[in-house]
Amino acid sequence: MAASSGLEITERIIDKAKSLGACMAGVASVALLKQSPSHLIHPKMGDNTGVGSRKTADGIKPGEVRWPVAAKSAVVIAVEHSEAEPELDWWYGKKSPPGNRILMRINNTLAEWVAETFQIATHKLPYHIEQGGIFLKDAAVMAGLGCIGKSNILVTPEFGPRVRLRAMLLETEIAPTGPIDFDPCENCDQFCRQACPQRAFDQLVFSSAEIGFEQLPGRNGSFSRPTCNIQMKKDIDAADEDTDPQSGEMEKIIKYCRRCELACPVGQ
Template sequence: MNTHCLVDLALRSGVLLAGIADADALRMSPSHRETTQQTLPETARSVLVLALHHPMTKPELDHWGGEGDTRGNLSLILTAKIVAEKAGSELGIRPVPLGYQPEQGTFLKDAAVLAGLGVIGKNNLLITPEYGSRVRLKALALETELPPTEGRADFDPCSSCAAPCLTACPQEAFASGTYDRAQCRIQMTIDEATPLDPADPDGYNISYCRFCETACPVGRT
């Protein structure tokens, strides 16, 4: 079993991007160094990262409040289960799906960068060459040590961009030049107070702001 086999299995299972990150490198990633949260299983040697495309034509994938939080994340949860089962039957390994929040597993953006899926942009989001920031992520821990996948060394989208992401924010969360979580949280509270359809039987009725994501021209669809 090698890295290519596992990534290929993931891609055959319905995700559009997949890669492998080294678990020890992830434990030392910028977000991990800023927190005491270290819930990546101690036995993890590698992390498989899956990415699902969230195109602007399908905003409903991002609406919050129902099973799995969003329809997109529910799809990723189900796909991760399929990947784990196939990895067991086809490759003899047992990847363990991790949760969405850092305290449930790991920092997904850091894992994606270490797996070569993209870079962190000025909008504080993962930017992939293929789909820009319009992806959602899921990680699975592996006890098998695998070589990490590598991304495009020449991919540096922010260096030649006028950065519309920084001025798109309704709360001016990038006014200082870096992301201000507290300002973003103000907008989230507004979004939570104005549900799309409180009667939605599936409960996906909160549409959080995505302006810093959708303003980015990379991979726009």
């Protein structure tokens, strides 16, 4: 590792991630990531987080992140989820969606390559916070992939909000790639919010005085995760059975709502 600088390692990791199928990749400082909005405010949001619904064996509280002590850098990867490939996010029964399996494959292969090439210890992260993950949207922002939009989801310059994310942590400090100066939402017409079938942005749920931070869910505190979850429950109830292309078995196919991200003109 001594023969490579932090910047060179970052560049090579990003190039490798893209060669494995990622459409975007970046690096964030763990020290700065720990101070990002979601990592600070979610433990204060109580039942309104929408986080922590899955049971864990080690008692991680809703919104709480268990950081590996030696972690110094976060590598964030993204794959495009275009409107033309809706099946990437379909759940066949309880099986992980195809897009998530692509992300796991890239992440696993990339972690092995990093360890072998640079002798850097890695921590491949699960998606869910309660199972040892991190807030991926904040990590992506700190890695320079985009910004958090008024839809409360990541918006990237190249693909808008139509991406899916995964991350790993490295036990060494390498050059970060963000954040970047990018904000297409400042004067937009809020197509994302208008498209929401449950009107999840219609009321202020949080205030800066209450939470203690300026950056809030939906930017101004208007995003209600429990209201958004009503639509997700409807999507589950409306799921039809069809053949799983991998197993050949009949499964319920859950197609979760994407109206906010598909309404966004950025990256179209």
